Every structure is written in structure tokens, then in C-alpha cells.
Amino acid sequence: MVYFGLDAEEYDRNYSDKDLLTRISKYFGKYKKSMMIVIIITALSSMVSGSIPFLTSRVISLLELESNLSTLILVILSIFLLNFLGYIFNFINQIYTARVVNKVVYDLREDVNQNVLMQDMSFFDKYPTGKIVSRINSDTQSFGEMSNIFMQAAASLFAIIVIFIPLLSINLKLSGIFSLMIPVIFVFTLSFRKIARKKALQGQRILATVNAFVQETMAGIQIAKTFRQEDKLYSKFKKVNKQSYIINRNRAYYLNLMFPGLNMIQGITLTLVTYFGGTFILGGTNSGADIVLFTTSLASLFFPFFSIASFWPQFQTGMAAVERSFTLIDSTPLVVQENDIKIEKLKGKIQIKDLNFYYQSEKPIFKNFNLDINPGESVAIVGHTGAGKSSLARLLLRFYNFQSGDIIVDDNNIRKVNLESYRKKVGFIPQTAFLWADTLENNVRYGSENKTREEILWALDQAGGKDWIDALPKGIETDIRERGKLLSMGQRQLVVFARVLLQNPSILILDEATASVDPFTETKIVEATEKLMEGRTSIIIAHRLRTVRHVDRIIVLDHGQIVEEGNHDNLMEKNGYYAKLYQTYFMHQSYEFIDKIKTTK
Numbered sequence: 001m002v003y004f005g006l007d008a009e010e011y012d013r014n015y016s017d018k019d020l021l022t023r024i025s026k027y028f029g030k031y032k033k034s035m036m037i038v039i040i041i042t043a044l045s046s047m048v049s050g051s052i053p054f055l056t057s058r059v060i061s062l063l064e065l066e067s068n069l070s071t072l073i074l075v076i077l078s079i080f081l082l083n084f085l086g087y088i089f090n091f092i093n094q095i096y097t098a099r100v101v102n103k104v105v106y107d108l109r110e111d112v113n114q115n116v117l118m119q120d121m122s123f124f125d126k127y128p129t130g131k132i133v134s135r136i137n138s139d140t141q142s143f144g145e146m147s148n149i150f151m152q153a154a155a156s157l158f159a160i161i162v163i164f165i166p167l168l169s170i171n172l173k174l175s176g177i178f179s180l181m182i183p184v185i186f187v188f189t190l191s192f193r194k195i196a197r198k199k200a201l202q203g204q205r206i207l208a209t210v211n212a213f214v215q216e217t218m219a220g221i222q223i224a225k226t227f228r229q230e231d232k233l234y235s236k237f238k239k240v241n242k243q244s245y246i247i248n249r250n251r252a253y254y255l256n257l258m259f260p261g262l263n264m265i266q267g268i269t270l271t272l273v274t275y276f277g278g279t280f281i282l283g284g285t286n287s288g289a290d291i292v293l294f295t296t297s298l299a300s301l302f303f304p305f306f307s308i309a310s311f312w313p314q315f316q317t318g319m320a321a322v323e324r325s326f327t328l329i330d331s332t333p334l335v336v337q338e339n340d341i342k343i344e345k346l347k348g349k350i351q352i353k354d355l356n357f358y359y360q361s362e363k364p365i366f367k368n369f370n371l372d373i374n375p376g377e378s379v380a381i382v383g384h385t386g387a388g389k390s391s392l393a394r395l396l397l398r399f400y401n402f403q404s405g406d407i408i409v410d411d412n413n414i415r416k417v418n419l420e421s422y423r424k425k426v427g428f429i430p431q432t433a434f435l436w437a438d439t440l441e442n443n444v445r446y447g448s449e450n451k452t453r454e455e456i457l458w459a460l461d462q463a464g465g466k467d468w469i470d471a472l473p474k475g476i477e478t479d480i481r482e483r484g485k486l487l488s489m490g491q492r493q494l495v496v497f498a499r500v501l502l503q504n505p506s507i508l509i510l511d512e513a514t515a516s517v518d519p520f521t522e523t524k525i526v527e528a529t530e531k532l533m534e535g536r537t538s539i540i541i542a543h544r545l546r547t548v549r550h551v552d553r554i555i556v557l558d559h560g561q562i563v564e565e566g567n568h569d570n571l572m573e574k575n576g577y578y579a580k581l582y583q584t585y586f587m588h589q590s591y592e593f594i595d596k597i598k599t600t601k
């Protein structure tokens with residue numbers, strides 16, 4: 001079977017185990033006090049559980065010497081108390097471990113999420129959302145599981161020390177025989193190391209692929225239904241899911257091979273110890289009770305050893321997961337703020353000088369592009385699809401890094417301005433209105449959190465009236481659901497208009513929606529657009545005839561170049577590129593054209 005979706009992302013790196021452990025220890029280092037408690041309690045708990053078989057065997061020997069019921073009762077009581085103490089220690093240990101591990105996962109998840117939010121748009125173009133989601137959620141969770149297992153392994157290590165030292169006092173030679181087997185256990189488990197990490201990585205990548213697929217399916221469910229593609233989606237999902245099943249099954253098969261192997265080592269060790277122990281009894285070096293104690297203690301040593309050994313593959317899973325989280329934390333955005341010039345006020349003058357930009361180096365979008373826009377000027381950008389209109393808007397918003405040239409706003413190079421203060425002064429209306437699953441009121445208030453309800457109602461009123469709001473179940477307080485599902489397309493646009501009106505930006509960038517709405521809403525949108533443009537520099541990627549007719553200047557773009565500019569009448573007179581565009585595109589929206597069609601019918 002050919003596997004897919006298992007490739008490393010471009011931002012994947014390979015960290016050394018040392019680097020990873022140093023960074024992990026920094027996360028745990030924040031919770032030193034709790035970690036100290038965990039370590040002390042783990043030591044105490046190991047001492048208690050390690051002393052029980054030893055105490056039991058000594059008591060049996062004592063009873064052989066003097067048969068006394070009260071000694072027996074006393075000893076049984078102390079064993080009970082030790083067990084109880086062990087339980088208490090274990091309980092405290094679990095609570096503190098859970099606290100530390102979950103806090104570390106919380107911190108890691110916060111760091112990953114914060115860095116993802118700081119990325120520029122090119123990052124989100126390249127990496128499917130589902131995969132990013134998987135890294136933020138599942139990988140940090142796997143790391144948490146690994147941390148739990150790590151704590152268990154540490155406890156096992158304590159237990160080994162506590163059980164093994166008394167064994168040395170029983171018979172040094174027998175302890176030596178057992179010690180010879182320790183490297184065998186470790187060599188055996190360490191040989192799983194590399195492949196375990198590889199399998200773990202594959203497991204996580206395929207999970208990310210499944211997540212990405214489900215995410216995309218949900219996002220495009222409406223389109224899928226329109227084209228009746230549910231069956232196709234289902235069979236595609238089956239394919240991805242099957243691959244995930246095979247990878248996880250193989251991983252489990254492989255990892256589970258380890259336990260029968262370890263059992264065999266245990267069997268061989270116990271056989272050897274019993275054989276040599278027997279010869280020591282025959283030779284009179286040790287009593288039978290000593291050897292029985294030795295073998296029973298030895299048996300209880302295997303569990304902690306196995307726990308350490310089995311810890312390895314899971315440790316590798318966690319290391320692979322944390323490595324993936326760290327790569328996200330370390331990936332650097334391409335848009336870098338070179339200085340921190342805060343923008344308090346903008347007049348709205350824009351100069352674009354010798355701009356060069358590409359998404360992919362082999363396909364330049366702008367080559368030495370120049371454009372000056374005056375404060376308060378309204379400019380419509382028109383041109384065929386793919387001309388670079390939206391790219392220009394994205395660059396002005398500094399969503400993408402441009403490779404060379406300058407964009408100067410007032411007198412500030414946008415590479416050097418504080419992006420937060422700059423974007424507050426630039427209002428952007430994308431083609432498709434994006435609304436959050438929140439109330440209508442909070443959606444309008446988005447980005448202008450200190451505005452009152454009156455101001456929100458004013459903005460909605462300016463952006464096309466409030467009548468439609470009264471028809472909503474709870475008016476302005478209605479939860480409009482994911483992406484504003486409860487509203488019509490036109491209403492969604494009006495909400496975004498109101499949002500930008502409230503923001504009161506100095507520069508407006510509007511990517512007019514191409515989707516047509518009913519004539520009534522259309523009129524409202526056009527009026528709202530005109531209101532929005534008043535008194536600000538406006539750059540409009542125009543799809544409406546009324547917009548192109550009313551702006552100060554029309555800029556015609558073709559393959560990233562300005563091919564014509566002027567106002568509607570001049571450009572029509574010129575009978576060039578714009579005139580052709582008008583005839584094929586804008587003319588159909590004119591009343592004259594509609595009337596003509598009606599009369600010819």
C-alpha cells in the first residue's frame with residue numbers, strides 16, 4: 001500500500017533529544033514546588049512498597065524462631081499500615097502529577113496557539129487548518145500522556161533502587177547474575193528506540209491528515225451537497241481512515257512484540273537464579289528462606305523494569321509530539337515588523353514604490369509596481385480575474401510579506417509600523433463576510449470593544465437600517481451562529497459594514513462581493529459603501545457599476561501592471577482596456593442596458 005499524508009511539513013525540524021529535553025525541563029521547571037513534592041512522595045511511596053516483601057520475609061523467619069501470636073498480629077498490622085501509607089502517598093502523588101502535567105500541557109498549548117496566531121497569511125495558505133488543529137490539540141495531549149508515563153517510570157526507578165539494594169545483602173553472586181540481565185533488558189528495549197519514534201511520527205501525521213480531511217469536509221459540506229458528492233467524500237474518508245487504521249495497527253503490533261520478548265528474558269533470569277540459588281542452598285551459603293525471598297523480590301523487580309522499558313515507546317511518541325509542537329512554536333512569520341512606529345492618526349496618503357511580490361517565486365504577481373493615492377481619494381481597482389487586485393489589498397494590509405520595494409503610508413514605511421496600531425486605522429471588508437458564532441451585537445463590536453450599544457445601533461442604522469434586526473428572535477442579542485448562518489448573505493455584509501463604520505478607519509479597503517443580492521439589499525449595500533467611503537482614502541476592488549462611476553479614479557490592472565487609469569468618462573472615451581471591460585462586465589448592470597433588453601423583448 002502506498003501511504004499518503006505522512007510527509008513532514010516544511011516547518012518540521014529535527015531537534016536532538018538533548019534540545020528537546022532541555023526545553024521540556026524548562027516547562028516543568030515553572031512548577032518546581034509541585035515537582036519537589038512529586039519527587040519526595042515518589043521516593044517515600046517506593047520505599048514503602050519496596051519494604052513490604054522484605055518485612056514479610058523477615059517476619060516469617062522470626063516466626064520460625066519463636067511462634068508468638070502477638071508478634072504475628074503486630075506484624076500484620078504494620079504491613080496493613082504500610083500498605084495504607086503507600087495508598088496515601090500514591091493518592092497525593094497522582095494529584096500533584098496530574099496538576100503539573102496538565103499545567104505543562106496547558107502552557108505548551110498556549111505557546112503553540114500564540115505562535116500560530118502570529119503567523120502571516122502565507123503560513124495558512126501552505127498548511128491545512130486540520131493539521132494545525134491536530135498539532136495544537138492532539139500533539140500537546142500526547143505529550144501530556146508521555147509526561148504521566150515518565151512520572152511512572154521515575155517511580156519505578158525508585159522502586160528498583162529500594163528493592164535491589166536489600167537483595168545485595170542476601171547474596172552478592174545471585175545479585176550479580178541478575179545484574180548481568182539488566183543490560184540485556186536495556187539493549188533489547190533500546191533497539192526499539194529509533195523505529196518506535198518513526199512509528200509514532202507516522203501515527204501522529206496520519207491523525208493530522210484525518211483531522212485535515214474532516215475539517216475540509218465540514219467547511220465544504222454545502223458545496224459537496226450541491227454537487228451530490230457525499231458518497232465520494234465518504235469513500236475518500238474511508239481511504240484515509242483505513243490508512244490510519246493500518247498505520248496504528250502496525251504500530252501496535254510492532255510495539256507489542258516487546259512484551260513477549262521481555263517475558264522471555266524474565267523466565268530465563270528466574271530459571272538461572274533458581275538454579276544458582278539451589279546450588280547455594282546445597283552448599284550451605286544461604287537458607288531456603290533467603291533464596292525464596294530473593295526470587296520473590298526479584299519477581300517484583302521485573303514490573304518496575306518493564307515499566308521503564310515499556311516507557312520507551314510511549315516516551316518516543318511523546319517526544320515526537322512535543323517535537324511537532326516545538327516546530328510550530330519556532331516557525332517564524334515572514335512578515336516582520338522592523339520597527340515599532342505607532343500610528344495614532346492617518347491622513348491616508350499611500351505610495352507604492354517599485355513593489356515586487358510573489359506567492360511562489362516562479363510566478364511574480366507584481367514587478368516594479370508603482371501607485372500613489374492621495375489622502376481622501378477614492379480609487380476603484382478593476383481588472384480581469386487573477387490580475388492581482390486582491391493581492392494588492394492583502395499587501396496594503398501587510399497580510400503577506402513583499403519581497404522588495406516599499407509601501408509608504410503617510411510618511412511611514414509599513415515594514416516599520418506597529419502592525420496593530422496600523423491595522424486599527426485601516427478598515428478591510430473582504431468579499432465574503434466572516435462572522436463569529438456570537439451575538440449580532442458582539443459581531444459589530446468586534447475590534448472596538450469599548451463601544452456602547454447605542455453606538456452599535458447607530459452603526460447598524462448607518463449601514464442600511466435596523467428594521468431587519470427586529471425580525472431576529474432576540475434582536476441585536478441574537479446568537480447568529482457559526483459564520484453568521486442565521487443571517488442572509490446581504491445581512492452579513494451589512495454587519496461587516498457596521499463593524500468597519502464603528503472602527504472609523506482612515507483608509508478603507510473594500511473587496512466588493514461578486515455574489516448578487518436582491519435589488520433592495522443591493523441598494524442598501526451601495527448606500528452603505530458610499531457612507532463608508534466618505535472622508536477616507538478608499539481603495540475598492542470594484543464589481544459594481546455604481547462604484548466605478550462614482551470614484552475619483554479607476555485603476556485598470558492586468559497581470560500585476562497598471563494598464564489604464566482615469567475616471568469612468570475619460571476611460572470610456574479612450575475606448576481601450578476599460579471600455580472593453582465595461583462592455584463585457586459592468587455594462588450589464590446599467591439601467592440603460594436593462595431597459596434596452598426589456599424593449600427588445
Ligand SMILES: Nc1ncnc2c1ncn2[C@@H]1O[C@H](COP(=O)(O)OP(=O)(O)OP(=O)(O)O)[C@@H](O)[C@H]1O
Nearest residue numbers: 125359360365383384385386387388389390391392
Ligand atoms: N494565497 C495564494 N497563494 C498562491 N497564489 C495566489 C494566492 N492568492 C492568489 N494567488 C495567485 O495570484 C494571482 C493574483 O490573484 P488575486 O487574488 O490577487 O487576483 P484578483 O485580481 O483579485 O482576482 P479575482 O478578481 O478573481 O479575485 C492569481 O494568479 C492567483 O492564482
